[in-house]
Amino acid sequence: MTETIKIKKGLDIPLDGAAERHIVDARTIERYAVKPPDVVGFMPRLLVAEGDTVTAGQPLVADKHDPRLTLPSPVSGTVEAIVRGEKRKLMEVVVVGERLKVKGETTQVSPLTSHLSPQSPVWWMLKERPFGTIANPDHQPKGIYISLRDTNPLAPDLEFALQGREHEFEAGVKALEAFAPVHCVRAEGPHPAGNIGTIVAALDPINKGECVWTVNAQDVANIGRWCLTGEYRPERVVAVGGPAAKAPHYYRLLCGACLQRICDTQLIDTSYPSLASPTILTSPIRIISGSVLSGTQITANGFLGMYDQQVCLIEEGDQYDFMGWLMPGLKKYSFSYTFLSGMLRPFKALEPMMPIKPTYSFNTNVHGSVRPFLFTGSFERVFPFDIYPLQLIKACIVGDVELQEKLGIYEVEPEDFALCEFIDPSKTEIQTIIREALEVLRKEATA
Amino acid sequence: MNMKWLEDWFEKIEPKGKWSWLGSTYEAFHTFAFTPKTVTKSGSHIRDAVDMKRSIIIVVIALMPALLFGMWNIGYQHYMSVGTLSTFSFPLFTCFWFGFLRMLPLIVVSYAVGLFIEFAFAQVRHHEVNEGFLATGLLIPMIVPVTTPLWQLALAVAFAVIIGKEVFGGSGMNFLNPALVARAVLFFAYPTHMSGDKVWIAADLWGSDAIAGATPMGDLAAGMRPSASALDMLIGTIPGSTCETSFIAIALGAILLLMTGIASWRIMLSVFLGGGAMGLLFNLLYTINFPLSTYLELTFYYHFLMGGFAFGAVFMATDPVTAAQTNTGKWIYGLLIGAFAVLLRVCNPAYPEGMMLSILFMNCMAPLIDHCVVARNIKMRERRAVK
Numbered sequence: 001m002t003e004t005i006k007i008k009k010g011l012d013i014p015l016d017g018a019a020e021r022h023i024v025d026a027r028t029i030e031r032y033a034v035k036p037p038d039v040v041g042f043m044p045r046l047l048v049a050e051g052d053t054v055t056a057g058q059p060l061v062a063d064k065h066d067p068r069l070t071l072p073s074p075v076s077g078t079v080e081a082i083v084r085g086e087k088r089k090l091m092e093v094v095v096v097g098e099r100l101k102v103k104g105e106t107t108q109v110s111p112l113t114s115h116l117s118p119q120s121p122v123w124w125m126l127k128e129r130p131f132g133t134i135a136n137p138d139h140q141p142k143g144i145y146i147s148l149r150d151t152n153p154l155a156p157d158l159e160f161a162l163q164g165r166e167h168e169f170e171a172g173v174k175a176l177e178a179f180a181p182v183h184c185v186r187a188e189g190p191h192p193a194g195n196i197g198t199i200v201a202a203l204d205p206i207n208k209g210e211c212v213w214t215v216n217a218q219d220v221a222n223i224g225r226w227c228l229t230g231e232y233r234p235e236r237v238v239a240v241g242g243p244a245a246k247a248p249h250y251y252r253l254l255c256g257a258c259l260q261r262i263c264d265t266q267l268i269d270t271s272y273p274s275l276a277s278p279t280i281l282t283s284p285i286r287i288i289s290g291s292v293l294s295g296t297q298i299t300a301n302g303f304l305g306m307y308d309q310q311v312c313l314i315e316e317g318d319q320y321d322f323m324g325w326l327m328p329g330l331k332k333y334s335f336s337y338t339f340l341s342g343m344l345r346p347f348k349a350l351e352p353m354m355p356i357k358p359t360y361s362f363n364t365n366v367h368g369s370v371r372p373f374l375f376t377g378s379f380e381r382v383f384p385f386d387i388y389p390l391q392l393i394k395a396c397i398v399g400d401v402e403l404q405e406k407l408g409i410y411e412v413e414p415e416d417f418a419l420c421e422f423i424d425p426s427k428t429e430i431q432t433i434i435r436e437a438l439e440v441l442r443k444e445a446t447a
Numbered sequence: 448m449n450m451k452w453l454e455d456w457f458e459k460i461e462p463k464g465k466w467s468w469l470g471s472t473y474e475a476f477h478t479f480a481f482t483p484k485t486v487t488k489s490g491s492h493i494r495d496a497v498d499m500k501r502s503i504i505i506v507v508i509a510l511m512p513a514l515l516f517g518m519w520n521i522g523y524q525h526y527m528s529v530g531t532l533s534t535f536s537f538p539l540f541t542c543f544w545f546g547f548l549r550m551l552p553l554i555v556v557s558y559a560v561g562l563f564i565e566f567a568f569a570q571v572r573h574h575e576v577n578e579g580f581l582a583t584g585l586l587i588p589m590i591v592p593v594t595t596p597l598w599q600l601a602l603a604v605a606f607a608v609i610i611g612k613e614v615f616g617g618s619g620m621n622f623l624n625p626a627l628v629a630r631a632v633l634f635f636a637y638p639t640h641m642s643g644d645k646v647w648i649a650a651d652l653w654g655s656d657a658i659a660g661a662t663p664m665g666d667l668a669a670g671m672r673p674s675a676s677a678l679d680m681l682i683g684t685i686p687g688s689t690c691e692t693s694f695i696a697i698a699l700g701a702i703l704l705l706m707t708g709i710a711s712w713r714i715m716l717s718v719f720l721g722g723g724a725m726g727l728l729f730n731l732l733y734t735i736n737f738p739l740s741t742y743l744e745l746t747f748y749y750h751f752l753m754g755g756f757a758f759g760a761v762f763m764a765t766d767p768v769t770a771a772q773t774n775t776g777k778w779i780y781g782l783l784i785g786a787f788a789v790l791l792r793v794c795n796p797a798y799p800e801g802m803m804l805s806i807l808f809m810n811c812m813a814p815l816i817d818h819c820v821v822a823r824n825i826k827m828r829e830r831r832a833v834k
Contacts, residue, residue, distance in 0.1 A: 013493070207832035286492065293491045314493065316486055322450040324482030325500035332496035337707045338505050339496055364486040368498020369478055369575055372619030375502060376772040377711055390772060391821055406825045414490070421491045425502050426619075431490035 002148065005202045007189035009384040011335055011419055015153040015292065015362055017313070019239035020249040021160055027235075031080065031258035033092040033303035034060050034071045038296070039124065041133040041442055042069070044090045052079045057121035057232030060093045065446070069134050071306075072121035074234050074254045092303065116175040116223065121232045125219035126176075127307070129200065129212050130410040131442040141180045141213040143204060146173070146220055148186040151194035152291035154241045155310050156250060158217045161237035165221040172215075172224030180213065191293075192384065197416040201385045206410050218309060238304065240266060242292065242313035243362055244285045253304060259311060260301040263287055266313055267300075286364055288312040293418035294431060317365025324367070332367075333360040335423040336378065371426040382419040385411060389420055393430055396437035401444070404437055414438070453480060471569040475576035503578040505709045509700035510585055510690075510762065514550075516683055517690025521546030521593050524648045524686050528658045546593075549649045550689060553588035556597050560604045561587075568613045579618030579768075580608070586626035586762060589690035590755060590803075591633060592646040599637055603629040623810045624769045627803050634803070642799060647686035660686040664754045664792070668799045670741050673753070680752035691758035694751065701761040710765035713777040718760035719751060721785025726750045729793055742793040750789050759788070759802035769810040776816040784809045 036044035043064035048054060054077065059070035075097030083092040116122070118137035126135035126144075135141070150158055162169055176182050183203065187193035196214045206212060215223070222234050234255035241248030245266045267285055288295040290308040304311065321327075329339030337343050341358035344351075351357055379389040387408040395403040414431035421430040457477050462469040477483075478500070487494060522542030561584045569576040587604055611628035612621040634641045644661040663673035663685060675685045683693025691697070704710035726747025733743035750756055755763075764770065764784050771780035784805050791801025798804060 015493070205831065207828070209832075288492055292493055295492065297492070312492075318484045318486050320450075320454050320481035320484050322453070322481055324496075325498060325504060329496060334495050334497040336495070336497045336502075336709075338501050338709065343706065362493050364492050365482075366485045366487055366494050367482060367496045368494075368500065369474075369483060369485075371499040371575075371577060372617070374499060374579065374619045375709070375767045376770075377713075377767070377774060377777070378708070380774060386824065386827070388773060388821055388824060391817075406828065407821070408824075408828055418491050422493065423495045423497075425495070425497045425499055427494065427498065429488075429490050 002184045002186055003203070004186050004188065005193075005199060007187055007193035007198060007202065007384045009381055010151075010190035010192055011382045011423070012151070012190045013153045013293075013362075013422070014333065014360055016243040016360075017241040017245045017248045018154050019156065019241045019310075020247075021157070023237060023250040023252050026251045026253050026257065026262065029253065029257045029261060030077075030097050031094060031260075031303075032074045032077075032097060032254060032256040033083075033094045033258070034073065034256055035092050035303060035306055036061055036071060036090050038306035039071065039134060040131060041446070042071070044071075046082065046090065046093070048079050048093070050079050050082055053077070054079060054095060059121070060095070061090065063134070066136070068118040068137060069124065070119075070121070071124055072232060074232075074256045094303075116178065116227060120226065122219070122223045122226045122234070124306075125215055125223060125234075127214050129197070129214060129413065130206055131438055131445075132413050133442070135213045136211075139211050141211050143200075144176050144180050144182045144213045144215065145196055145200055145203075146182065146184045146215055146217055147194050147196050147199055148184055148217055149188075149194040150309065151187065151189075151191035152293060152310065153191065154239060154248075154312055155194075155291065156237060156239035161218060161250070161309070162221055165225075168221040168224035168228065169217070170224065171228050172220035172222070175223055175227045176213075176215065176220070184217075189384075192382075192416060192419060195416060197411065197413050198384050201387075201411050205386070205408070208405055208410055210410075216307060216309065219307075236304070236309050238308070239310040240313075241310070242288075244313040244315050255304060255306065257304050258301065259287065259289070259298065259304055262311070263300045263313070284316045286314050286316050288314065291415075291418075293422060294415040315361075315363040317363030319365070321365070321367075330356060330358050331361055333362065335382070336425070366427055368425070368427050370428065373426050373428070375425055378423055378425075379420045382423060383417075385416070387411060389417070393417070393420075393428070393433060396433045399437070399440070401441065404441070409434075409437060409441065450481075457481070468570070471574060471576055472566055475566070475569070478575075499578050502709055503581050505703065505707050506582040506762075507585060509703040509709075510582070510589065512696040512699040513690045513693060513758065514585070514589060515543075516693045516696035517589060518546035518550050519543045520683055520692055521549050521649055521689060523684060524660065525650070525658070528648050528660055545649075549593050550588065552597055553591070553593075553595065553600060553689070554585065556601050557587045557604050558584040560601045561608050564605060564608045564613065568617065572617075574617065577618035579612075580625075583607075583625045587629045590626065590630050590688050590758065592641060593649045593689050594646045595633065595640060599633060599640060600629075603632040603636075606632045619768055622769055622814065623807060624763055624766045627763055627807050627810075630803055631807060647688075662687045662754065662799075663749075664799045667740075667742055667745065667753075667792075672741065673749075677749065677752060680749070688755060688758075691755045694757050697757045697761050704761065704765065710761070711767065711770065711777050713774060714765045714770055714781040715760055717778050717781025718764050718785040718788075721782035721787075722750050722756060722760075722789045723747050723785070724782075725786040725789035729789070740793060750792065754792070754800050755802040756788060759806055760785070763802075763806050764809075769813060771813040771816045771820075773817050773820040776813070776820045779816050779820075780809055780813055783812070 036042050044061040045064050054073045056076045057072045060073050061071050063069040073095050077095050077097035080096045081094040085091045124134050128135045173182050185199045192198045238251050238253050289298045289305040292312040332339045334342050383389045392407040414435040417430045417434050462473050519542050522545030561580050565580050607625045607629035611625040615621045644659045648658040648660040663675050666673040679685050681694045729743045771777050787805035788801040
């Protein structure tokens, strides 16, 4: 059953480079990676070694605390590399797929296992709030929430992405209904209306001791496919765009796909007409897996994040700006009205008549130095929760766990504060502050 | 504009080694010239163009109409009282130049003392220099009498910056509005220089005796009806603190502050609502012949035009650090400031100006107001969890 909610507070950032509505099939990409760091609270234990042959859906890593929770290989092939980071932290397990099998039509159907359970390869797609971990099978969620609209800047249109997979989606919902009531919610309004946190807070906020499960709409279809056919093929229609993308459009990928080929096309290939960014790029490009507001930076030969459904290419802004704080700022975007571009915003209807028009160029520059919180009242305009954002952030900074609980920390995730962080004139790393506070609470809760 | 040479110069002179203790000072000047080239490392990859410098400079720009008018008015009041100028001939530039020369030392002293202390504290703490004082340092000379001795001003600024702000950790951590702390210090330490009818009009630079000229509030405190008309007060051609006399000039600043969203419209509006309500209440008491003072018959909106009410409402009460921080709290905070200011004016003739004390008092109360507002949210959450 689809529910609708309306949100008023928020902000749609006018970022260039929205994906055009045509899908390019890129399921023939060979290299894939499973990235345990993308999964909050997951302590990976390796189940394979380099050179092993794996099949699609075979677990590559399992959680040390709960061996039922695993991250499976998206394709059949051989384990090419096990990438470790600082302190030997497991970063990626890279699998090279066999071309034929990648297309996926030949995988055998096994209806016996097609009953959704924690052992199913698709279980990791279920996330749990608070904390955003993989759904704990021992918990009883009070609901399972699915957002039917992604409102992040340049996010894919989920309805378009799911075209032709409606029956799989329905099968997925049916499988989830065995665990808790499922709410498919279509949110109207500016970002963060489509964020799952906003939706849960609007319908039935999480209290201490409660939890809800959430699933990406595309993963519901993946779960449905697995239930219908027993085939594990974690497909994502991914919107590739951003101000630095040459030809933003959709790609059909498997989760964890290597993005090198796509980035090469988007950044170097000049046979595409330059659609999004007519300006000449002077800085290197940052590749972000996920939303530009809360995604992860990856290298040009990096992999799509476990839960991501968009890729954003944006210019690095590592340049000085002479007297940036004093200039009229016709090209600067600000949610406040402190720049000329903002002051002209209310007169958008008159824009054709203006001799000079505001055009925004976004890059990754911070546009200022870090300061204490001075100004108040703007967070509330982009934060559609019944929570006092500034007070909660301050409680997180000082590490007052009790106060955090009272102020509603369990209702939020770092991504819910992404817009606050974006508009903050004090340039505070708000998402990091919230993430660290949640991390402390999660460890306390599981200990 | 190609400023590569300046970028290079700054990179060349960056203090290293035995000079690295000068980091904060270098950083302050460097970020003054260039918005840094820092890129985002975590969280949101893009950021809003607004920063603290931009926000503070908007406040400074918003102060300009009041400052320029104040300079002119200093000259105008002077020439009017020494009698070399009739009401209908006031050479714009002569008046302005006179006022400019009287204002400049006040501004220079305020900025020099305040910024020196700010830099020193930042340097010792290895912090970056905060922009907040750019507004505070201009606000202080704008709310004192033009005849304030420079050494007193310097003392007050130093007190305000150190005790009012830095001991709490600097901008953003203080709970009293530093500009008003400076004025309060002057007011209580040197009352003869801050009130009465001898301080509001500047004498000639060299010598001549102080000139008497009562402010409308002085008249009222003395039990008389004010000699200035409402129009005079609206335009601001009355004696008073340097830059707070003109309602219109202040309103121009208020428009910029509200348009840019730098000041809270909730606070500004509610201060006027609170003051107006209190004024109306006193008008009501007048109709039943309540024996209190001449103030009772003063039509309520005169309070907005007189003294520092408008200036306080627009530039002081809205200081986001010392105001209430929740939206509901801002309404309560503003209403009470307005109400207390009028109450003090009418009921306590010892202090002709109630605005300063009212705002400082509510600065102290703001955390309590916020606490109550947030407590309601906490209660709601607790009730929901029990349900």
